[in-house]
Amino acid sequence: MPKLDALSLPPAVNVQLWRGDHMVRAPMAGIPTGWDALDAELPGKGWPSQCLTEVLQPQAGTLEWRLTGRGLQQCPAHKPVIALGPPLPPHASGLAQSGLAPGQLVWIHSSRPQDQLWALEQLLKANAAAALLAWLPQVQPEQIRRLQISAQQFEGPVFVFRPESSQHQASAAPLRLLVRSSQPWSLQLQLLKRRGPVHQGTLxxxxxPPSLQAVLPARLWPGTVPLPQPATAAVSVSSSNTALSLPYHDTDLGRPAAPLPLPRSQRARQSSLLH
Structure with a gap:
């Protein structure tokens, strides 16, 4: 089969042509993620709209807001940001420090997976929010495909959170990410799927957190080299009549514990002095 020459195609067709080893050129207007390094690796230079962004993570309820919080600040204020089925109640004051007004957040709770799928599909078709965040740990590949079709009518980003074990399942979501916690205060992100060439490595x-930026020491910021720990000085105790009193703390309870018992020889010497 002869190789297709883009120069021989009509200009209107050539503009719409996408090769898998290039970033997609179709308009995918969305919102910036808040990280320049991540924006540079995403088609459209940010969280895409009109499609699903599937986020996989080892444990639900730990990294979702840290990953999406910077981007949600860019959402239009006249539309709500809807969280559908989060495993933990959203912390309004913490989200406010990230730039998301508490009055803009709508929390929908449902314990039945079929109700969550129905609600998400209706919200997508109605284009009723600035952004949607949905926790769907039990969603099936055919349901993801149906949600992706509905997401093409939605003008904001749509995040679907699933467990890390789902990365080997087929998914119709055009963008798939695997995110883990990395110390200190960093996110380790792997691009599993995007509309473009395969991404190698991690970001x-x-x-x-915004609440810690003003009080966190510089040595604990991401990218800094930890300071060397001072060497522990050795303490030698010679045998004498004077007992050496050392501090002893119960680290489990966080308060001073009972003092260590004295050796038998020192207890006998103290008893003889008292009598």
């Missing part, structure tokens, strides 16, 4: 994204 380290600094994600210090």
């Amino acid at each position: 380290e994204l600094p994600a210090v």
Whole structure:
């Protein structure tokens, strides 16, 4: 089969042509992620709209807001940001420090997976929010395909959170990410799927919470080299009549514990002095 020459195609067709080893050129207007390094690796230079962004993680309820919080600040204020089925209640004051007004957040709770799927599909078709975040740990590949079709009518980003074990399942989501926590205060992100060439390696994204940025020491910021720990000085105790009193703390309870018992010889010497 002869190789297709883009120069021989009509200009209107050539503009719409996408080769898998290039970033997609179709308009995918969305919102910036808040990290320049991540924007540079995504088609459209940000969280895409009109499609699903599937986020996989080892444990639900730990990294979702840290990953999406910077981008949600860019959402239009006249539309709500809807969280559908989060495993933990959203913390309004913490999200407010990230730039998301508490009055803009709508929390929909449902314990039945079929109700969550129905609600998400209706929200997508109605284009009723600035952004949608849905926790769907039990969703099936055919349901993801149906949601992706509905997401083409939605003008904002749509995040679907699933467990890390789902990465080997087929998915119709055009963008799939695997995110893990990385110390100190960083996110380790791997691009599993995008509308473009295969991404190699991982991205380290600094994600210090806004409430800690003013008080966190510089040595604990991402990218800094930890300071060397001072060497522990050895203490030698010679045998004498004076007992050496050392501090002893119960680290489990966080308060001073009972003092260590004295050796038998010192207890006998103290008893003889008292009598």
